[in-house]
Amino acid sequence: MNVFESIKFNLDKVYGFGKSFADTLSVELFYTDINGQCLYANSKWLDIADLTLEEALGDGWGNAIHTDDRMRVVSEWNESIKRDRKFISEYRFQKYDKTITWVIGQANKYKDIDGNFLGYVGTITDITERKNTETSLHQLAKGFSVISSSEFFRYFSIHLGEVLDVDYVVVSEITDESSDSVKSVVVNHRGKILDPIQYLLQGTPCETVIGKSVKGYGYGIQKIFPDFELLKALDAEGYVGTPLFDSANKPIGIIAILDSRPIENIKMVENVLQIYAMRASAELERKQKEEVLYALNKEMDFKQFTLDHITEAIYWTDETAKIYDVNDAACNALGYTRDELLELTIKEIEPEFPVEDWEKHWIEIKKLGRKIIESKHKTKGGKIFPVEIAVSHIEFDGKEYHCSIVKGYYS
Secondary structure, eight states: OOHHHHHHHHHHHHHSOOHHHHTTSSSEEEEEOTTSOEEEEOHHHHHHHTOOHHHHTBTGGGGGBOHHHHHHHHHHHHHHHHHTOOEEEEEEEEOTTOOEEEEEEEEEEEEOTTOOEEEEEEEEEEOHHHHHHHHHHHHHHHHTTTOOGGGHHHHHHHHHHHHHTOSEEEEEEEOSTTOOEEEEEEEEETTEEOOOOEEEOTTSGGGGTTTSOOEEEOSOHHHHSTTOHHHHHTTOOEEEEEEEEOTTSOEEEEEEEEESSOOSOHHHHHHHHHHHHHHHHHHHHHHHHHHHHHHHHHHHHHHHHHHHHSSSEEEEEOTTSBEEEEOHHHHHHHTOOHHHHTTOBHHHHOTTSOGGGHHHHHHHHHHHSEEEEEEEEEOTTSOEEEEEEEEEEEEETTEEEEEEEEEOOOO
């Protein structure tokens, strides 16, 4: 009885089916003799290993394993047989075209109906998608730990483009509350950063993604969205996009990848993009908050600049008559520094004002909203000058103040 007749006999005897039936199964099966020498592998196993049955027999199956894993896997296989225990291992198959497939291989003893040990039966399971996801997570954590905020999206797009081997990576943010358009934060073409772009969402694949969920088009993207001229300009064939949300789950942008080739493994690309989206969302939200803060600071700087360069002295007091803030003109007129004035009360600069009437004065100004009064101010050097004061009651950030604009200082 030759090897094929032997394996068919054993399969028929133990499982009631022959190798032809094993070829119809959706799992990758292999069988060995008691010494671990391959007797048979079904067509699913041979396809993923990129071997013929003749090449896989005996020890030949090991030639399909990636050279970096081969010695370890063969050693683990032999050790499992020697110690009479189940074999389980993760490793890579590498095809002749260099394509890598990650698998988890498992094997256990099988016996005939009389309990006689005949050899080992095993399976392999394709775990490439899971391993790619794990690799992406590791690279994501390692790759951006020391990158400055200003350089983040540049390196992020280059890194993601290399991981997925695609022509373009575009990260964009929503430009207004209506979410009708987006502008790019970065456009990366194979490591080269291109000029920023801005476009309306209507009639684009991004419209199907923003504020929704990850979406992929493996091929024919230009035919699906014929009016989106950018797809033609980028010679795009495949597209995958994933939305970006802030910490309040509000849509803030999108990551899109485009390639001139069809995108084969859409599910894997979608998974990787969703992983990267978590980091990109956090960074984009931080960027937007920094921009808002910068704009507010610029506005405050401008207002402070204006206050400090008008000729009228301005000072703010709280309900206890303590000076809360002043402009430069007030400092110059009274001869104090800003810090010195902020330690004083109205009594020190307006000596003729009856402090005991401050509460009555406060209530009156609050009721009227604004009042012009005449008084006298005293400089740090002791000089007293007549002044006209326009006092207004204001509320800011839950607190109340008097804002006084002073006229009449002279030397």
